[in-house]
Amino acid sequence: MDDTIKLSVINMTKLYSNGDGVKNVDLDVHTGELVTLLGPSGCGKTTILRTIGGFIDLTDGDITIDGKSIITLPPEKRPTSMVFQSYNLWPHMTVHDNLEFGLKLRKIPKDIREQKIAEGLSLVKMNGFEKKYPGQMSGGQQQRIAIARSLILEPEVLLLDEPFSALDAKIRMEMREELRKIQTDLNITVIFVTHDQEEAMMLSDRIVVMSKGHIEQQGTPRQIYDNPVSRFVAGFIGEMNFLDDGTGKQIAVRPEHISVTKGEGGILSGTVRTVMMLGHYLEMTLDTDKGLVKVYINSDQADEFEKGDKVALNFDHTYSYNKE
Amino acid sequence: MEENKTANDTMQTERTVNPYSAKAVRRALGRKRTGELLILFVFMLFFYGPLIHAFMLAFANVYQAGDIIPSEWGFHWWSYILKQQNIPRSILNSFLFAFCSTGLSMLICIPAAYVLARFKFKGRKLIMFSFLIGNAFPKIGMYTAIGIIYYKIGLMGTFFGVLLIHMLGTTMEMIWLPAGSFRSVPKHQEEAARDAGAGPVRTFFSVTLPIAWPGIVVAAMHAFIGSLGESVGTLLVGLPQWRTMMTEMYGVILDFPATAGAVFAIIIVVPNMLLLWIMRKYVSADTMAKGFKMG
Ligand SMILES: Nc1ncnc2c1ncn2[C@@H]1O[C@H](COP(=O)(O)OP(=O)(O)O)[C@@H](O)[C@H]1O
Ligand SMILES: [Mg+2]
Numbered sequence: 222m223d224d225t226i227k228l229s230v231i232n233m234t235k236l237y238s239n240g241d242g243v244k245n246v247d248l249d250v251h252t253g254e255l256v257t258l259l260g261p262s263g264c265g266k267t268t269i270l271r272t273i274g275g276f277i278d279l280t281d282g283d284i285t286i287d288g289k290s291i292i293t294l295p296p297e298k299r300p301t302s303m304v305f306q307s308y309n310l311w312p313h314m315t316v317h318d319n320l321e322f323g324l325k326l327r328k329i330p331k332d333i334r335e336q337k338i339a340e341g342l343s344l345v346k347m348n349g350f351e352k353k354y355p356g357q358m359s360g361g362q363q364q365r366i367a368i369a370r371s372l373i374l375e376p377e378v379l380l381l382d383e384p385f386s387a388l389d390a391k392i393r394m395e396m397r398e399e400l401r402k403i404q405t406d407l408n409i410t411v412i413f414v415t416h417d418q419e420e421a422m423m424l425s426d427r428i429v430v431m432s433k434g435h436i437e438q439q440g441t442p443r444q445i446y447d448n449p450v451s452r453f454v455a456g457f458i459g460e461m462n463f464l465d466d467g468t469g470k471q472i473a474v475r476p477e478h479i480s481v482t483k484g485e486g487g488i489l490s491g492t493v494r495t496v497m498m499l500g501h502y503l504e505m506t507l508d509t510d511k512g513l514v515k516v517y518i519n520s521d522q523a524d525e526f527e528k529g530d531k532v533a534l535n536f537d538h539t540y541s542y543n544k545e
Numbered sequence: 546m547e548e549n550k551t552a553n554d555t556m557q558t559e560r561t562v563n564p565y566s567a568k569a570v571r572r573a574l575g576r577k578r579t580g581e582l583l584i585l586f587v588f589m590l591f592f593y594g595p596l597i598h599a600f601m602l603a604f605a606n607v608y609q610a611g612d613i614i615p616s617e618w619g620f621h622w623w624s625y626i627l628k629q630q631n632i633p634r635s636i637l638n639s640f641l642f643a644f645c646s647t648g649l650s651m652l653i654c655i656p657a658a659y660v661l662a663r664f665k666f667k668g669r670k671l672i673m674f675s676f677l678i679g680n681a682f683p684k685i686g687m688y689t690a691i692g693i694i695y696y697k698i699g700l701m702g703t704f705f706g707v708l709l710i711h712m713l714g715t716t717m718e719m720i721w722l723p724a725g726s727f728r729s730v731p732k733h734q735e736e737a738a739r740d741a742g743a744g745p746v747r748t749f750f751s752v753t754l755p756i757a758w759p760g761i762v763v764a765a766m767h768a769f770i771g772s773l774g775e776s777v778g779t780l781l782v783g784l785p786q787w788r789t790m791m792t793e794m795y796g797v798i799l800d801f802p803a804t805a806g807a808v809f810a811i812i813i814v815v816p817n818m819l820l821l822w823i824m825r826k827y828v829s830a831d832t833m834a835k836g837f838k839m840g
Contacts, residue, residue, distance in 0.1 A: 276736055296739040303740050308731035311738070313755045322751070323741035367737075374741065 226288075227252045227410045228273070228378050233282030235272050242280070243268050243434045250378070253408040255401070257421040260431035261457070266414040270380050273412065274303045286377050302376035306383045309367035310355040316342075316366050317351040323374045341369035344403055361392040368400070372407070379404075379411045386415065397423055418458050422446070430454050449473075452542035464489075464511040465544075473540040479516040480535045481505070483525065487533030489514070493526050507532060602807035610803075622808045626797070631788055636812070639789040642779075643772040646711035647719075647765055654719035655761065659753070661720070662727035676720050687713075688778045695782055702786040710778035715768035722767070726760025727753065759827045766824045770817050 228250040236242040243265035250256050258266040271277045273284055275296035284292050291299050310319050320341055324334045342348050345365035355363055364384055371379055381400075385393045401424055404411050415421055421428050422442045430437045430445060430453075438450045449455035455473050456463070462479075464472045491509035503523055507514045514534065518526075526532070602608060603622065605615030626632060661669060691710070692701070700706035730753050738748040754761075776791035784792060790813050798806045 274736075274740060276739075295744075296736070297742045297744055301740075303736070305733045305737070308733040309737055311734055311752055311756070313758075322738070322743075326742040326747075370741070 223252050225252045226250070227254075227286060228412075229285045230269065230273070231283045231285070233269075233272065233284060234280045235268050235277060236280045241434070246282070246436060248429060248436070248439070250410055250412060252410055254426045255404050255411040255413060255424060256427045256429060257413045257415060257425040258429050258431060259415055259418060259421040259457075262416055264431045265434045266416075266431060267382055270303070270382050270412060270414050273378070274301050274380050275299045300377035301380055302371035302374050303380040303382065304364070304367045304371055304384045307360070307387050310363055310370075312355050314354075315351065316347070316353050316355075319355070319366060320370050320373060323370065327374070337373045341373035344372060345369045345399070361388050361396065364388065364396065372403070372409075377410065379409055381411065381413045383414055383416070385420070386417070393420075400424065422458075430457060449540065452545045455540060455542060460515060462514050464514070466541075469544055471542050471544050473542060474536050474538070476504070476515045476517045478536060478538040479514070480537060481507075481516055481518060481526070481532050482535075483530060484533055485531065487535050489534040491532055491534060493528050493530045493532060496526055496528065498523065507534070509534070599807045599810050602804050603811050605804050608802075608804055622804045626805055626808045626812070631793055635788045635790050635793040638787060639773055639791070642708060642711045642775075642789060643769050645708055646715045646772045647769045649708075650712050650715040650719045650768060651761070651765060654716055655723055658720050658723035659727050659749070662724045673721070673724070676717050684777055688781045691778075692781055701782055702784070704787065707779055707783040707787045710782055711772045711775050713778070714771045714775060718768040718771055719764050722764035723757065723761045726757035730756045762824060762827045766820055766827075770820060773813070773816065
């Protein structure tokens with residue numbers, strides 16, 4: 222990753238005929254950066270990605286790559302490449318022909334084409350699948366091929382629209398790790414769309430949190446986790462307890478920022494409701510007069526707490542938001 | 546201990562009395578199977594009976610109406626039919642019309658079907674529906690009306706006139722199924738082609754058309770068979786210049802015994818069977834179902 226800006230979305234608005242869409246989106250993506258658009262379903266992530274790919278026209282604003290506007294170009298003329306959630310591959314072509322299609326259109330000679338196809342397949346660990354048809358492969362394998370097909374075209378910006386969300390949890394995890402590795406090795410610029418905050422945290426150099434057609438917050442995973450700017454972001458990223466403070470505001474506190482001791486006192490007192498063992502830490506749910514509160518404690522304290530125990534809570538760090 | 550025993554006992558009794566026991570179910574199913582087989586048999590007889598009868602008649606030299614089996618077997622009527630002067634020519638004509646009408650309607654209808662499948666515009670459903678209405682009209686009334694127009698513009702008895710009549714049927718076949726096939730091509734696959742660098746036209750020919758192809762082939766086969774079977778229209782506007790197998794068949798049935806008609810029927814059925822056989826890999830319930838959605 223470096224400091225040059227590869228892609229800019231400038232005050233972009235896209236409204237569909239029914240009034241839905243995205244408004245006033247500003248976004249810069251640096252060369253070699255992996256930026257994630259994160260938000261609940263329907264918040265406009267796909268809309269942004271498809272305007273960049275050229276599949277929908279914008280209502281207002283501009284999109285530039287290397288400083289040049291691309292909004293008048295059709296998809297086939299844009300230096301972007303897109304991977305969708307599913308149905309990416311052409312079912313009547315073999316893996317080889319799927320990969321070769323774009324190379325042929327670029328009039329690349331046969332021997333170089335074959336070389337690039339082989340490279341692409343080994344990048345996604347799919348050597349030997351040349352003769353298979355998409356219908357003969359699992360969903361994960363198809364997505365690997367789809368990613369390879371995009372990669373070998375060497376796009377300026379790679380666009381990925383929830384590419385792993387149709388896959389099993391285990392394969393999804395593997396694919397994330399591989400994608401991240403390929404992306405840093407090749408230093409490619411990627412915009413990745415997901416509604417899964419965990420996925421976004423794992424993958425991203427930078428996360429763009431979206432809500433209802435606009436950007437709520439942009440920043441590194443750390444920045445967003447440590448300093449959520451709004452009640453929405455605080456609730457969407459990571460675990461967070463929200464407590465009414467009685468003045469129309471809400472106190473927010475992360476489970477790991479709560480210290481618990483046995484007995485009375487503290488900022489808040491409560492009763493242990495459940496204790497759950499989660500490997501090297503414990504998750505406890507406490508009944509308090511401000512509602513249920515979730516806390517994490519070290520597993521070496523496991524024997525200290527039991528259901529029904531009276532406990533005292535102290536907060537190391539809190540946030541305050543206007544009630545939504 | 547005591548409790549355990551009672552539980553065991555209950556289970557034992559249940560096994561013999563329970564109406565849902567494996568034995569009872571099997572017995573009931575057996576009875577049902579027999580019924581199903583009987584229904585299937587009656588249906589098969591109803592469906593294939595006339596076919597078998599016609600097949601038998603075709604190889605009868607002498608057959609008295611009412612008999613079950615012909616009194617003399619042989620190829621008498623085959624040689625008779627094949628010696629008729631008009632018949633080879635009429636077979637040729639049938640295929641000529643079928644090829645031309647199917648081919649032309651493919652050229653016209655495939656783009657139209659694509660437009661109907663992919664673009665939302667006012668009156669789209671109405672247009673789709675109107676192709677069905679065409680089938681609802683009594684054909685003979687339509688042909689009479691067409692005949693009047695043909696007389697006025699001099700199309701009566703011409704190749705082009707008959708071809709148009711055949712295309713009336715084939716175009717209808719070539720709209721619905723192909724539109725359904727185009728609709729079932731996932732949009733993402735077309736977008737992926739654009740994304741890879743293909744323009745709209747190349748995308749259509751490299752991605753959309755090949756994926757929709759099975760449905761189109763089935764439609765073309767229907768159209769072809771439909772054209773081979775067209776009779777009334779050809780009879781009204783084609784005769785005497787243009788004769789097809791079907792129009793000749795009318796003559797044969799009117800002028801000769803049933804055995805001659807049977808021979809002719811088999812001659813007509815053979816190409817249809819062949820076509821179905823060749824196209825069998827395309828004909829699936831799935832392709833058919835896709836075609837009959839309004840969408
Ligand atoms: N073609 C369309 N026509 C009308 N509204 C649409 C269209 N596509 C998406 N929308 C609406 O725009 C909003 C954003 O959609 P989308 O970008 O798909 O969200 P996301 O990808 O974040 O789930 C949603 O409210 C959705 O219903
Ligand atoms: Mg989406």
